[in-house]
Amino acid sequence: MNPPQLPQEDFLRLLLQSEREILRYVMAIVPHPQDAQEILQETAVALWSRIADYDPALPFVPWACRFAANKAKQHLRTQGRWAGFLDDDVASLLLSRREQLTSQLDRRVEPLRDCLEHLPTENRQLVRDYYFERTSIEDISQRVGRSTEALYKSLQRLRSALMECIDGKLSRVEASS
Numbered sequence: 001m002n003p004p005q006l007p008q009e010d011f012l013r014l015l016l017q018s019e020r021e022i023l024r025y026v027m028a029i030v031p032h033p034q035d036a037q038e039i040l041q042e043t044a045v046a047l048w049s050r051i052a053d054y055d056p057a058l059p060f061v062p063w064a065c066r067f068a069a070n071k072a073k074q075h076l077r078t079q080g081r082w083a084g085f086l087d088d089d090v091a092s093l094l095l096s097r098r099e100q101l102t103s104q105l106d107r108r109v110e111p112l113r114d115c116l117e118h119l120p121t122e123n124r125q126l127v128r129d130y131y132f133e134r135t136s137i138e139d140i141s142q143r144v145g146r147s148t149e150a151l152y153k154s155l156q157r158l159r160s161a162l163m164e165c166i167d168g169k170l171s172r173v174e175a176s177s
Contacts, residue, residue: 006056014060015044025065029072033134039075043068108166115165123158130155 006014022043026036046067047054054063116124126144129135130151141148 005052006054008051010056011048011051011054015047015064018061018064019044021061022064022068026068026072029069030075035075037134039068039071042071042075046071107170111166111169112162114169115162118165119158119161123154126151126154127158127162 019040023036023040026039026043027033030036030039043064047064050067054060116127119127122144126140129140130137137148137151141151144151146154
């Protein structure tokens with residue numbers, strides 16, 4: 001028996017709402033952001049072509065990530081140096097681990113936003129440019145007049161500071177609960 005058909009508008013809404021989470025999953029598999037973006041687009045096309053197979057009673061993201069894993073494997077196979085990197089066991093392990101960590105990651109989003117807002121403007125812009133806008137480190141380097149090495153070191157320090165900030169906020173919330 002086929003699952004009930006989800007209206008195309010609802011399917012598109014689910015896909016758009018899940019895009020970042022699917023991209024994070026792909027980026028855990030594929031080493032280059034541009035490749036991950038391309039795989040995300042290929043995944044969206046594959047999902048759209050299989051819209052009739054989706055059961056709206058089941059969670060969307062795990063279903064979509066299975067397609068993304070297949071597209072990532074296809075991509076890695078075509079890249080000679082990455083061939084064999086991702087076998088079915090590894091893909092399954094990544095999907096399972098992502099599902100386990102989703103609630104933990106979701107809990108960290110609001111503290112991350114708060115921690116980002118407390119960064120000095122220059123540092124906040126660096127994080128946004130590199131991680132959210134996906135601006136290359138070379139482009140940022142040219143714009144701000146700093147070496148790529150200095151920017152990588154700044155990003156490393158900022159990641160550590162943000163992690164400490166998030167962990168501190170979460171531990172305070174847990175202590176008050």
